[in-house]
Amino acid sequence: MPGDTVSVTGWGRTAPTAARLIRPRTYQEAVDAVRGCGERGGIARGLGRAYGDAAQNAGGSVLDMTALDRIHAIDADGGTVLCDAGVSLHRLMEVLLPLGWFVPVTPGTRQVTVGGAIGADIHGKNHHVSGSFSRHVLSFELLTADGEIRAVGRGTSLFDATTGGMGLTGVILTATVRLLPVETSYMSVDTERATDLDDLMARLTATDHRYRYSVAWIDLLARGAATGRAVLTRGDHAPLDALREGTRARRQPLAFRPRRLPAAPAFVPEGLLGRTTVGLFNELWYRKAPRVRTGELQRLSAFFHPLDGVPHWNRVYGRDGFVQYQFVVGYGQEGALRRIVHRISERRCPSFLAVLKRFGDADPGWLSFPLPGWTLALDIPAGLPGLGTFLDELDAEVAEAGGRVYLAKDSRLRPELLAPMYPRLTEFRALRAELDPRGVFTSDLARRLGL
Incomplete structure (x- = not known):
C-alpha cells in the first residue's frame, strides 16, 4: 500500500523517527499492508498516546489503525x-x-x-x-x-x-x-490529605478496599518531614439517588459532557517549568485540597481524564519533550519505594504530574506491567541535566527490588534490565520467533530492547 514518510514520535516527544505511515480502511487493506511492510517491518499505531517509542518504527512502516x-x-x-x-x-x-x-x-x-x-x-x-x-x-x-x-x-x-x-x-x-x-455519568469522590509518604501508604493500605477507584497525587519536591506528602482521591460511580431531584444531572443522569479548554501553547519558555515554578504549583495544589471531603459529585471526565480537556497538553514541557517514568515494586518492598521517593525529592526533579497507586493481582499477560505492589508515575522534562544517568540508577534499584518499568511509557531502559524485570520474556521471544520468523512486526522499542 502507498504511504507517506513522516516523522513519528510518542506522546513524550523525546525520540522522533521517520517511517512510512499507512492508514488501512478495511481489513483487507490491513492484510495488504502487513504483507507489504518491507525489510524494516511494521508496527500498529493507535492514537499515539504511548509516551515512548513503542509505536514508532524507524525506516519501516507504521500502520495507523484509527x-x-x-x-x-x-x-x-x-x-x-x-x-x-x-x-x-x-x-x-x-x-x-x-x-x-x-x-x-x-x-x-x-x-x-x-x-x-x-x-x-x-x-x-x-x-x-x-x-x-x-x-x-x-x-x-x-x-x-x-x-x-x-x-x-x-x-x-x-x-x-x-x-x-x-x-x-x-x-x-x-x-x-x-x-x-x-447508573449515572458522575462519580462520588472522597478527598483527603496525607502529611508524608508513610502516612499516605498507611491510608491506602487501610482503606483502599472500600473504593473501586483510588489514586494519590504526590508532591515529589517536598523534602524533610513533608517528603511524599500527597492528596488522596478515591471514589466510585455515583448511584442515581445521589443526584438531587429537579437538577439537570438527575434529568439526564447518563449524559456524557466532557469539558474542553484552550489548547496548550506550542512551546513553553525556557525555565517556566523549573523547580521554582513547579514547587509553587505543588504547594498551592496541596494546600487548596481539603483535609477531608466526602461524597463530592464529579463528572466522569473530571475524575478520570482532567488533562483530556487541554488539547496537546504534552507541549507544556517545551521543545525537548518529557519523560514519563513509571515503575512498580511489590508489597514488602516499601523500603525501596521510600528510597526512590527520597532520591527523587533530593534530586529536585520538577514533576507536577506524579501519582502513586496500589496494584492488585498480576494479570496473565507475559509482558503485562502490573504486579501486586506500589506503582509511581511521574513526568520529568527531558532536558533536565543528568536525567538519563539518574533514571538508570533508579532502574537498577527497581530491578534489585524485583520490580519493573512500564514499557508503554519507556524510551530509554537499558536492555540488560529487561529480563530481570519481566521473567516471562524468554517465552515471549520464543513465541514471537515461531509466529513471526521474518520479524515482520517490529518497532523502535523492540529493536532497542531486543524484544
Whole structure:
C-alpha cells in the first residue's frame, strides 16, 4: 500500500523517527499492508498516546489503525461490546454511557484505542479491584505476520503474549470487551490529605478496599518531614439517588459532557517549568485540597481524564519533550519505594504530574506491567541535566527490588534490565520467533530492547 514518510514520535516527544505511515480502511487493506511492510517491518499505531517509542518504527512502516473504528455489536443486556481495534475509549463512552455501561478500565486519558489498550494492557485507578484491561477482554481477532486473521480467546498463549505485548505479535483488528454497569455519568469522590509518604501508604493500605477507584497525587519536591506528602482521591460511580431531584444531572443522569479548554501553547519558555515554578504549583495544589471531603459529585471526565480537556497538553514541557517514568515494586518492598521517593525529592526533579497507586493481582499477560505492589508515575522534562544517568540508577534499584518499568511509557531502559524485570520474556521471544520468523512486526522499542 502507498504511504507517506513522516516523522513519528510518542506522546513524550523525546525520540522522533521517520517511517512510512499507512492508514488501512478495511481489513483487507490491513492484510495488504502487513504483507507489504518491507525489510524494516511494521508496527500498529493507535492514537499515539504511548509516551515512548513503542509505536514508532524507524525506516519501516507504521500502520495507523484509527480508520478501522466501527462498533459492530452491543449486548445491552449482557454488557459486552464487539468493536474494531481502532475505536477509542472516548467513542465507547459516548455510545455506551447512555445505555448504562462504562469501560471496565481506563487510564488517565480516554484518547486510547481498544487495540492500544490491549497491546499495552492498560491499567487505571481500579487495578486493585478490577485488574488490567485484558482481564475484561473475552476475545480478539489478530492479523499475524503470515497475513492470516486468527480468532484468539482467553487462556491461550497467543492471548497472553499479545496482551501487554506492545503490538509485536500482530495487528489486533477487533475485540469483544466486557463492560461495567453504571447508573449515572458522575462519580462520588472522597478527598483527603496525607502529611508524608508513610502516612499516605498507611491510608491506602487501610482503606483502599472500600473504593473501586483510588489514586494519590504526590508532591515529589517536598523534602524533610513533608517528603511524599500527597492528596488522596478515591471514589466510585455515583448511584442515581445521589443526584438531587429537579437538577439537570438527575434529568439526564447518563449524559456524557466532557469539558474542553484552550489548547496548550506550542512551546513553553525556557525555565517556566523549573523547580521554582513547579514547587509553587505543588504547594498551592496541596494546600487548596481539603483535609477531608466526602461524597463530592464529579463528572466522569473530571475524575478520570482532567488533562483530556487541554488539547496537546504534552507541549507544556517545551521543545525537548518529557519523560514519563513509571515503575512498580511489590508489597514488602516499601523500603525501596521510600528510597526512590527520597532520591527523587533530593534530586529536585520538577514533576507536577506524579501519582502513586496500589496494584492488585498480576494479570496473565507475559509482558503485562502490573504486579501486586506500589506503582509511581511521574513526568520529568527531558532536558533536565543528568536525567538519563539518574533514571538508570533508579532502574537498577527497581530491578534489585524485583520490580519493573512500564514499557508503554519507556524510551530509554537499558536492555540488560529487561529480563530481570519481566521473567516471562524468554517465552515471549520464543513465541514471537515461531509466529513471526521474518520479524515482520517490529518497532523502535523492540529493536532497542531486543524484544
